[in-house]
Amino acid sequence: MTRVAVVGGAGYIGGDLVRILLAHPEVDLVAVTSRSLAGRRVDGAHPNLRGLTDLTFTDPGRLGRCDVLFTAVPHRESMGQLGRFAALADLLIDLSGDFRLRDPAVYAAYYGVEHTAPGELAGFTPGLPELYRKELAGADRIAVPGCMATAAILALHPAAADGLLTGEVTVDARTGSSGSGVSAGPENLHAERSGAMRVFAPTGHRHEAEVAQATGLPTRMTATGVEAVRGVQVLCRVTLAEGVDERVLRAAYRRHYGEEPFVRVVAQKRGQYRYPEPKLLAGSNYCDVGFAVAPGSRHAVLIGALDNLVKGGGGGGVQSLNVRMGWPERTGLGFPGLHP
Template structure:
């Protein structure tokens, strides 16, 4: 049994980590921190955990020694404080955007400031098991990618790796309101968010840098908030190389994901759910990918869907932890989603 701590346990990602780790047979959650809610019960902010834990939040300075430590939000504004917290965990999983981009210049371009701790970037392994499983087995610092980035990378990487598409791709990302976090302001009030299709990042969304870094493609991205709480769907327009067939595209996906426990290829000819649909994935660690192709024009539409809080966040972190610790990577991640819902 290993000891796990969560830095920033009161947010949505913290709640999902708690939900999964409290049911994990190899993990004891020893602490979840919150500066604002220190001393209050965890199930006060995560009522779905009632009866599952008696934990109360502790202040960050009270965090005990842990075998694994999860950071749920950016901590680089206080590098010394982060270093002190990170030193209390033997293996650190960072779910913030702090360490996702390897190039400090890219970080400066997309986040508008110099990276406060560039020395950490080279050591961080990407927490996307489908691409980095072998590196995760020995990693002591893991950076979990963004939710829309994860869906896009998993949808695009088999095509890029097989050189089946031209470099330029356009990503249309759609995300539910939980993607803004539990502390989002006025724009996430129900009266402001309900019934919207709000383009909040028309050009240059920061996840496009993650997509390009992981796939080698020239990704351009737009992001839209939709009238849902959970879920991500990305619709990517690409151009196939001359001579590429639908069979070659399907074969690339089959080769990449035939043995992956949490990626499914969904590209069917008929049915209500013939393409990836986030509604079916809520609460699950699955990412569904699919495509539609017009061979005459070489126009290829690629689709990816996942739950932004699970496979797009906490689930990826737990899957990466399972790999790092040598356990079955499906442990505590077996929930298949609900239908109908």
């Protein structure tokens, strides 16, 4: 069995990661860390895990060596502790934003601080198997993309890779409250968030840079918080290249994603759920993508949806682990979501 530990397991992404790893047949989850909850039971912070584990949180300073280390810590913490994390495991999978961008100048522009380990950025492979499966097979350091970035990248990828788009992309992203994390501030109290549709990033959201980096497209992004707890949905407004119509677009999606285990093309002519809907994806590792083309024009909307804590977080990390270790990609990730 592969010995796995999670640093920062008290948060929402850490909790879902622990949930997935406990049921993974190839791994032995040996430790979950938390500074504030050290010595207390993991299922106290994550009550859905009652009866599934007797693990208690370990103080991060007392963590021993393992085979694989997941880091689900706040942004800016991973880069400061990279040397220590790397000494604890041969394979490091980071779920923070610290190693997602390759250019330190771009990182500084979007995160507001200088990167403290700029020379290490090129050593991380993006944890997005749909685009980087070959690279992940030999990677020892993996950086899982952000949740809204993952949805937008997967929605855009077939058209971008096939040269079907022209001009700038505008990404309109909506996210549930769990995306703010377990320690979110007063603006995310139920009394403030309930019933609201808050535009918290009208311009320059951090995931904008990830989308541009992965697709090669000039990108502008807006992010809005909605009343849902889980889920991300992105609407990517694009201009199709000359001669590209819905038939060409659909063929590109089928060609790129026909064999993908966790991407489904949802673009139907009728039905209640004709386009990607995050409600159906809660708890699952799927990203549904779709599209709509305005009749008689070159304007199109490319749509992506996922669970921000699974495919956009811990599940994406476990999928990358499966690819890296040569295990079947669906291992531990079979939950299909819920309806209703």
